[in-house]
Each structure stands twice: as C-alpha cells, then as structure tokens.
Amino acid sequence: MFSIKSQVESGCLTSVPPKYVFDKSSSNCISSEAETIPTIDVSLLTFGTPDQRSKVIQDIGNACRDWGFFMIINHGVPETLRDEMLKGCQSFFNLTEEEKKEFSGKQLFDPISYGTSFNTNIDTSFFWRDYLKVWVHPNLRAPHKPAGFSETVREYSKRTREVASELVRGISESLGLEERYIEKTYDLEVGSQLLVVNLYPPCPEPEVAIGLPPHTDHGILTLLMQNELSGLQVMHNGKWVPVNDPPPNSFLVNMGDHMEILTNGKYKSVVHRAVVNNKETRISLGTAYGPPLDTVVSPAPELVDCESYGSAYRGIKYRDYLVLQKANHLDSKSCLDRVRI
Numbered sequence: 001m002f003s004i005k006s007q008v009e010s011g012c013l014t015s016v017p018p019k020y021v022f023d024k025s026s027s028n029c030i031s032s033e034a035e036t037i038p039t040i041d042v043s044l045l046t047f048g049t050p051d052q053r054s055k056v057i058q059d060i061g062n063a064c065r066d067w068g069f070f071m072i073i074n075h076g077v078p079e080t081l082r083d084e085m086l087k088g089c090q091s092f093f094n095l096t097e098e099e100k101k102e103f104s105g106k107q108l109f110d111p112i113s114y115g116t117s118f119n120t121n122i123d124t125s126f127f128w129r130d131y132l133k134v135w136v137h138p139n140l141r142a143p144h145k146p147a148g149f150s151e152t153v154r155e156y157s158k159r160t161r162e163v164a165s166e167l168v169r170g171i172s173e174s175l176g177l178e179e180r181y182i183e184k185t186y187d188l189e190v191g192s193q194l195l196v197v198n199l200y201p202p203c204p205e206p207e208v209a210i211g212l213p214p215h216t217d218h219g220i221l222t223l224l225m226q227n228e229l230s231g232l233q234v235m236h237n238g239k240w241v242p243v244n245d246p247p248p249n250s251f252l253v254n255m256g257d258h259m260e261i262l263t264n265g266k267y268k269s270v271v272h273r274a275v276v277n278n279k280e281t282r283i284s285l286g287t288a289y290g291p292p293l294d295t296v297v298s299p300a301p302e303l304v305d306c307e308s309y310g311s312a313y314r315g316i317k318y319r320d321y322l323v324l325q326k327a328n329h330l331d332s333k334s335c336l337d338r339v340r341i
C-alpha cells in the first residue's frame with residue numbers, strides 16, 4: 001500500500017487517480033453565512049470567579065447542544081509543545097517508507113499504526129490522507145523514531161489529557177450532574193486516549209478528492225489541532241461550515257459518539273470532514289478520549305427520561321464499537337445508527 005505522500009512526491013500525479021475520486025454530491029452544501037463557532041475560555045473553569053465559572057459552564061452546555069463543536073483558548077498547553085509536536089509529526093512522516101513500514105499496524109488495537117486512507121481493505125474510494133495512530137493511554141507506546149519524538153508525544157498526551165479531563169468535568173456540570181459524574185461512571189481516569197495524526201499532501205484536483213469523508217468520532221470527545229492550513233468543515237444546520245482561522249494556539253473540541261450515547265442524545269456527536277488543498281501539506285492532530293476499552297457505555301440513568309422516551313441507545317463495549325466502526329465504511333453517523341434503539 002503506497003502512502004499518498006510518496007505518490008505525490010514521486011511527481012507523477014497531475015490529476016487525481018480514479019481510486020481517489022470521491023463523490024461529494026450527496027451533501028456538499030457549504031454555508032455562505034458568516035457562522036461564529038463558539039470559543040470557550042477554559043481557564044475560567046479553574047481560575048474564574050464562581051460567577052465566571054457558572055457562565056462558562058453554561059456556555060459549554062450551549063456549545064455542546066447547538067454545535068457539538070467549539071474552540072478553546074487559555075487551555076494551558078504551551079505553544080512551544082504544540083510546535084514541537086507538529087514538527088515531530090512532520091519528521092515522522094518524512095522518514096522513508098521503509099522506516100515507517102515497521103509501524104504499519106496489522107490489527108486495530110496495535111499500539112502504533114501507520115497507514116493511508118481509512119481501511120484500505122474496504123474503502124471503495126481512497127482518502128487523500130496518511131495517518132499515524134498511537135494509543136497513548138492508559139499505556140503509552142510512541143514510535144522510537146524520529147529521535148526525541150516519543151518524549152514529545154508523552155508530554156503532549158499528558159498535557160492534552162489534563163485539558164480533556166477539565167472539559168469533561170465542565171460538561172458533566174453543564175448537564176446538571178456532579179462535576180466528576182462522567183469521569184467516575186465511565187472510569188475515565190484509566191480510560192483510552194488515541195492520538196491520530198493526519199497528513200494531507202497537496203492534491204492536484206482538491207475538488208474531486210477528500211482528506212476524510214463525513215464522519216463522527218467514536219470517543220467521548222476529541223481535541224484537535226492543525227498546522228497553519230485549514231481544511232476542517234463541520235456540519236451545522238445541514239450545511240458545511242469551514243473552520244478557517246481558529247484563534248491562535250486554540251484547540252478545536254468536538255463531541256464524539258460516546259458522548260451522544262452517555263448523554264442519551266442530549267449532546268450529539270458532530271459530523272465533520274477534511275477537505276484538501278492544492279498548495280501545501282496540511283497536518284492535523286486529533287486526540288480522542290474514551291472510556292477503558294472493556295467498559296460498556298450506555299446512557300447515564302440520570303439523563304434518561306423514562307416517562308417519555310427511555311434509553312435511545314443500547315449499551316456497547318467501547319472496544320466492540322471501535323471494531324464496528326473499522327469494519328464498516330466511514331460514513332457520517334452510520335456506526336452510531338447501529339446502536340440506536
């Protein structure tokens with residue numbers, strides 16, 4: 001399997017090969033309005049006055065309900081660490097194909113896997129994307145190449161995990177639950193954390209290919225950052241909202257399928273996609289937080305309105321959900337639809 005990076009760098013691609021042509025026609029309506037994606041100052045959760053704290057919790061709740069997606073600033077992850085992480089990822093992808101081959105995982109739960117597209121065994125059209133996936137919690141296993149990368153991955157994973165935990169506490173409160181409710185009920189302290197690095201090389205015909213098709217993320221929430229190039233689009237009120245010019249040093253946060261399951265649909269996972277450009281390589285780094293792999297997640301009883309609707313999703317082991325997602329086409333909310341009651 002050739003990485004798309006090596007194909008682009010071979011200099012032979014003047015058009016998109018047929019295998020990479022992706023039909024966007026079923027849902028390609030780009031929002032023309034200047035939509036404002038909410039921005040949350042997360043430092044107020046820890047350092048704000050009681051009034052500022054309750055206001056920010058309310059803002060988080062509104063952002064989760066209305067968008068399922070928001071940006072965070074003042075999160076405490078140093079800019080130098082973010083830069084170092086981006087450089088480390090770039091250097092990883094710059095290793096030779098021979099060197100990277102060592103990391104091409106064979107199984108879904110291999111601690112490290114390097115590959116291209118999503119699942120080349122079943123993808124009907126390939127995505128213009130190479131990836132590196134690393135399980136960084138509860139056990140950290142990072143690539144031993146390039147030099148120094150594993151230390152950066154360790155530090156980045158630790159610092160982003162702290163931010164995610166803070167956010168989950170705020171989200172718990174925004175639902176009227178005790179601050180640590182979600183964390184305790186779903187054992188998040190020993191939960192899974194999967195780092196996904198996406199590399200999207202320049203594409204000769206960006207309009208006919210896709211970096212990542214419309215999909216939702218499997219975990220509870222995802223923290224995402226990118227190099228200076230845009231490409232992420234978020235589905236909002238039936239239209240794609242391009243995420244251009246996020247505030248400097250911000251993370252993008254999106255609700256995953258397990259947030260939708262555990263809140264019984266109160267906070268929905270958000271469909272998003274990554275488009276490509278014809279100029280430069282875009283890199284994005286997503287960190288997905290979830291429960292331990294063997295935890296069965298079902299809607300929190302406190303959030304199930306038994307009198308009217310009852311549980312909207314059946315309980316499923318996080319591990320089984322991941323298997324289900326990987327065995328099927330990455331396609332909007334199709335995986336979540338399988339656990340809906």
Ligand SMILES: O=C(O)CCC(=O)C(=O)O
Nearest residue numbers: 196198231232274284286
């Ligand atoms: O590249 C992006 O902005 C999106 C990445 C993404 O959606 C993912 O890794 O799940």
Ligand SMILES: [Fe+2]
Nearest residue numbers: 215216217272
């Ligand atoms: Fe995603």
